[in-house]
Amino acid sequence: MAPSKKIDDLYDLIEGIETAMFTTRRSNGQLVSRPMATQHRIEGADLWFVTNVDAHKLDELALDPHVNCAYYNNRSHEWVSVSGVAHISKNRARIRQLYQENWKVWFGDEGGEMDGGPNDPRIALIMVEAEFATYMKVSKPRPVVLFEVLKARVTGSPREIGDIKEVTGAEMMD
Numbered sequence: 001m002a003p004s005k006k007i008d009d010l011y012d013l014i015e016g017i018e019t020a021m022f023t024t025r026r027s028n029g030q031l032v033s034r035p036m037a038t039q040h041r042i043e044g045a046d047l048w049f050v051t052n053v054d055a056h057k058l059d060e061l062a063l064d065p066h067v068n069c070a071y072y073n074n075r076s077h078e079w080v081s082v083s084g085v086a087h088i089s090k091n092r093a094r095i096r097q098l099y100q101e102n103w104k105v106w107f108g109d110e111g112g113e114m115d116g117g118p119n120d121p122r123i124a125l126i127m128v129e130a131e132f133a134t135y136m137k138v139s140k141p142r143p144v145v146l147f148e149v150l151k152a153r154v155t156g157s158p159r160e161i162g163d164i165k166e167v168t169g170a171e172m173m174d
Contacts, residue, residue: 010082013135016078019038020047021034021071022067023070024067025060027060039098047084048098049125049128050095050098050106053121067085078136080133081135082128082133085128087127092119095123103123107122134165135165
């Protein structure tokens, strides 16, 4: 499969799932995951997330910027796993570019500039520079997928509902 097709499939899956389990490493080495909404795809970036500058995950990223973003669509059984390096950005122009009104729900209005708007100093972005991704895209209709899952349960044979693809960092830069 051509790298551009794999990348298009990858981003189509991510956009259809929206929420990632964003995994970082704590100072004691433990991994921790939390749900985070993936922001709209923009040119020149892999994945964007919005966060509060006081969030513990930023301390974890300062110690080890390597992250994993895992996505799963329970309805289609499709999934994505992206490994990469996170970069924190407080660039107001980029925040305004990505800003969505629903961010206010996460920040609240504390008065003045701290109103959950695009100029709120509490808002930061996490950009994940993808180094490797693997995903499964299902090309079969939903009834066929359900039949394959049921057949696997009854017969004990492995389910065959989609193809697993890998995208390397080099392919992502093409």
